[in-house]
Amino acid sequence: MAKLKVNQKTVNIDVPTGTPILWTLREELKYTGPKFGCGRGLCGACTVLLNGQAIRSCVTPLVAAEGQSITTIEGASTVPKGAAVQEAWKQANVPQCGYCQPGQMMSAISLLQANANPSEKDIESAMSGNICRCGTYQRIKKAIQIAKNESK
Ligand code: FES
Numbered sequence: 001m002a003k004l005k006v007n008q009k010t011v012n013i014d015v016p017t018g019t020p021i022l023w024t025l026r027e028e029l030k031y032t033g034p035k036f037g038c039g040r041g042l043c044g045a046c047t048v049l050l051n052g053q054a055i056r057s058c059v060t061p062l063v064a065a066e067g068q069s070i071t072t073i074e075g076a077s078t079v080p081k082g083a084a085v086q087e088a089w090k091q092a093n094v095p096q097c098g099y100c101q102p103g104q105m106m107s108a109i110s111l112l113q114a115n116a117n118p119s120e121k122d123i124e125s126a127m128s129g130n131i132c133r134c135g136t137y138q139r140i141k142k143a144i145q146i147a148k149n150e151s152k
């Protein structure tokens, strides 16, 4: 049994604490925004925030989130920079197939929470673990530049 906060709500989950956070979110709590890609921490499709920090939920066990706060794309608008990133993604028309985008956006939110004015290099480095098979990288960078100038 684990107790944690997901998208600001307290939840008690009766699954083994070694279960990856991604499975807990998708199968138990029905938050299907975080996606399964590689399952090995290599693609970023499963990225969520753990206390504001971007993590790969496919390789992070539930025990790491015990008593902590998780934010998925479904709750992104409730955290600092979340609404700005969502708005910027729309403005820059970022997604193509969309599969990688929840993870991309959570990494962008984590970056902007830690660094309000990231350079081109900072953006490239923070986003380098999020793969997009559709090649939307230029639009992602543009959206982060838009979002960093928003106060939300
Ligand atoms: S599914 Fe988690 S990093 Fe690829």
Ligand code: FES
Binding pocket: 095, 096, 097, 098, 099, 100, 101, 131, 132, 133, 134, 135, 136
């Ligand atoms: S938008 Fe298709 S994988 Fe990124």
